[in-house]
Each structure stands twice: as C-alpha cells, then as structure tokens.
Amino acid sequence: MNITVSKSRTVGVQSDLITAENLTAGYPRKTVWQNANFAFGRGEFVAVIGPNGAGKTTLFRLLLGLQQPISGSIKIFGSPPKRGNPQIGYVPQRHIVDSETNIESLELVRLGLSGKKWGFNPFVHRDREAAFAALESVGATELAHRPLGVLSGGELQRIFLAEALVSKPDILLLDEPLSNLDLRRETDMLHLVNDVVRTQGVTALLIAHNINPLLPHLDEVVYVANGKIATGKPSEVLTSESLTALYGVQVEVLRDPHGNVAIIGIEEHHGALA
C-alpha cells in the first residue's frame, strides 16, 4: 500500500522536474525507506528533514545516480538519474576545506563548470566570466581571490553554492548547508537559497535538522523517518493526524504562537519551540 500524505498532487505530471513512484531505497541487505511517492516542480524550495541515519542523504544519492533504487522509480525530467547529470548542482555534507589550501575561490567555482573536461585549457575567458557571474549571484564577488583555506563557514557555503550554480543547474541539492552556521548566517544562507529558487527557477532540495528557520520559504517538505517518507506542503505534512496516520504510532506536532513546530513521538525531536 502506498502512503502519500499529499493527496492533492498528482504524481508524474509532465511539468514535474522530479518524480518518484513507489520508490524503495537502501542496500541489498537493508532497506532504508520504502514506498515513497513525490513530485516536485520547477522553482520549488523543498526541505528534507528527519532523524540522523533515516536516509536523507540516500535520497540525494539516488538523484545523483550514485545509488540505484531497490524498487520503484525515480525520474528527473522523465529519465532515470545518471551520474554526472549537468542539471544537478550539489553541495555535499560536511564539506570542509583544509586550512592550508591556498587556492583562490574563483578556481573552485570555475572547476564547477569545466572541471570535468579533459586537457589543459585554463585560460578560457568564458569560464572565468561564468564563475564571476555565479559568485555575484551569491553575493561573493569579493571572495573571488581569497584562498579557500581562510574562508569562514558561511563564506565557504557561498562559494560551494556558486560552484554548484555555475553550470546553471535545474536542481540544487544542499546536504546540511546550515550545520556549521550561527543563527544570523543561517538566515542569510536561507534567504540566498530562496532568492536563487525564486529568481533562477531552480528547484532546491535542502537537508536540515531544524525545519523552523525554513518554514517561511518552503513550498514542500520531505519528512524521512522510520523507513517511510512523507511529502507535501508543510501545513499538510506537519500535522499530528497525517504523521500519526503515516507511522501508525501516536505522533504529536506541537506549534507555538510563532508558528514554530516540534515533532514528538518519532525517535527524536525535529524542531525546537522558540
């Protein structure tokens, strides 16, 4: 039986960028989650939340073609994902740079565009201009010639975002981009991603621990826990009724007067009441 929280959406509509039907993921001996159904359109901001180890990154690996589904289908523009898809920009989790790396940021952003090409051709002017345009779109032009090793967490995330955006992808996969940021930089980063989604029509999937800072920007939420995935609008998915129905155990979604949510009853808390 398929469990979809969002009944209002029809899965597999032509306009959808990413679609999944009865998707089960994991490894030959261990299923991580099963029977997921979802569809995301162009220019949507999607949060992927859930406990550690629930399979949030697994979803990204499927989209990147680094892992194959156990059963069911997942499609990007109607085709199965393949590794090296230029339509996807990716910022991995715990993406750190050695503090001794004395290479300017511009170089990394430029490699995001042409790093896949063979041969020695470093003087292409077009690459450089595209890299500057990507840096400008994330407000990091002034970081272009700064070495990667000295950048702060927030600055690095901007560079990684530029590196992901430089090839003009349709989909942006951001694996915990907020994890090392303080509150103000977290807000800045979210505004930046939201800008990219709204102005460039990019569909962004962002893995986060706490949904609350994301709520003002989100179109959809993917909740991954206990081997199941719930997808839909935050107001539909994040209710006691829908999560209780999905998981078959009593789940409480608490809301405070500011609209912050806390989910109680599934392993751990995924949110904090302010």
Add this chain to the structure above:
Amino acid sequence: MTFSLNILSDLMQMLHYQFMVNAFEAGTIVSIIAGVTGYFVVLRRSAFTAHAFSEIGFAGAAAAVLLNVAPIAGLLGGSIMGGLAIAALGRRATNRDTQIGIVLAFSLGMGLLFISLYTGYATEAYSILFGEILGVSRGQVLLTLAASAVILGGIAFVYRPLLFSSLDEDVAEAKGIPMLFIGTVFMLLVAVAVSFAVQVTGVLLIFSLMVTPAATAQYVSRRPQTGIIISVAIALMATWVGLFVAFYTVYPVSFFITAIAFGLYLGVRLVRAAIKPKIVPAANL
C-alpha cells in the same frame, strides 16, 4: 677546477665536462617533472605516498643491481607496482598512512637484503639512496627526456579533472569524473616521476624536488597555473645552483639541492609571516 669571480667563465669551465652537461640536462628535466607532479602531490596531501614509491623503488633498484639490470628498470618496476596497489586501495588510500608505512618498511628491508646479497661494491646502494647525478649517462638523459614527455603529456590530459578531484572530491565524483581512473593515472605518473627524480636526489632525498618546491609555490601563489610554474622554477634553481656549487666544492650535489630548496621554503614562510595581512571577517557574511 678553481672558482673565479667570473661566473661566465666558471660556467664555461664546468660545461666543458660531458658528465656535467649530462648532469645539467638530466637535472633540468627531472626538476620540471618533479615540480609539476609535486604540485599535485602536495595539493592532494600525498607526500607520504610519493615517498613510499621511492622506497618501494629502492627495493626494485636493489633487486635490479643484484640481477645486473639497469637500476632504473627496478625503480620503475617497484614504484609502478606500488602506484597500482595504492590506486587500487581506493580514492582515500593516500590517507592510509599505516598501511603505506608497513609496506614501506618491508620494502626497505627487502632492499637491504638484495644489497647485502650483491657481491659488488656498496656504492650502488649509496647512489640509489642519495642520488648520483654526476654519473648520469647520455642514454639515461634521453630516457629521462622520453619519460618526461609521457609525464607532462599525462598531467596535461588529466589536468582539470585532477585539479577538481584534488580540491573537491565529493562534488567531482557526483559530477561523474572517473575518480579511480584519475587516481590511478596520477599515481602511475608520480611513480614514473619519482623513479627518474631518484637519479638526481636519491631515494631518501626525493622530497627536496618533489615536495619542497611545490609546498613553497603553494605558499606564494593562489592560482594553480602560476603555482606550477613557480614550483618548477624553484626546483630548477635548486638543481642548477646545487650542481654549480657542488662542482666547485667537495660536498655532494644532493646536499646543496636539499639545502637550497629548504632555504627558499623557509625564506618564503618567514617573509609571508612578516607581511601577511590580518584577515578581518567581513561584517556582512
């Protein structure tokens, strides 16, 4: 051979000897390949791996001496086998210090055994360990030149994917760059470069051309292309000046090469520490 204050006539006098011409030519080629491959060795934090190649190569070279084959054949055989093994261990193999250290120790032991089995002169072992650039033959120069064409061609071919995978492994992999292929090609190119650089510096002093110039260059330049050029320039300077000074003194060339490379590294670090501007975090980030 007396040193005069007229550098030009000193150079003329030195290059009057064929062995010095050979040494300069071999030293120049080796400095270029060591400077280029060394840049990526340092960037990928693979210095220990590069050193392991030279010591596995030592076992090969000692075996070659024992079997009366050219030592370079043994060096190449040993280091290429080491390169393939490390590449096969996977993309994070360069961080496997323990395993590499274990193989390295065993290789040195094997080398020692082969040397002790060899009934000839012990100078062979000494020259493999510490280099014997003054004994390079015409044939060796040409062989080194051929090897350099392969190495530089190979690096030029994989340049961008190699740089990308060195800076950002995870994204490079997701972009579909064949990581195992790039890693293997690079390890093999380093293995060949190490084998030829050993002729100049010896197994034990390989870092002086492979690591020190590249590390200095990465302090000086933030751009890879410029960094590689600086790395090569430093290696060339160390080798040329080292040969020149050694010719007019009684001390070994390898010592001067290591000393010049180290001196430049130290100088660059000190100057940078003195002029380095304090980095103020931007207020809006």
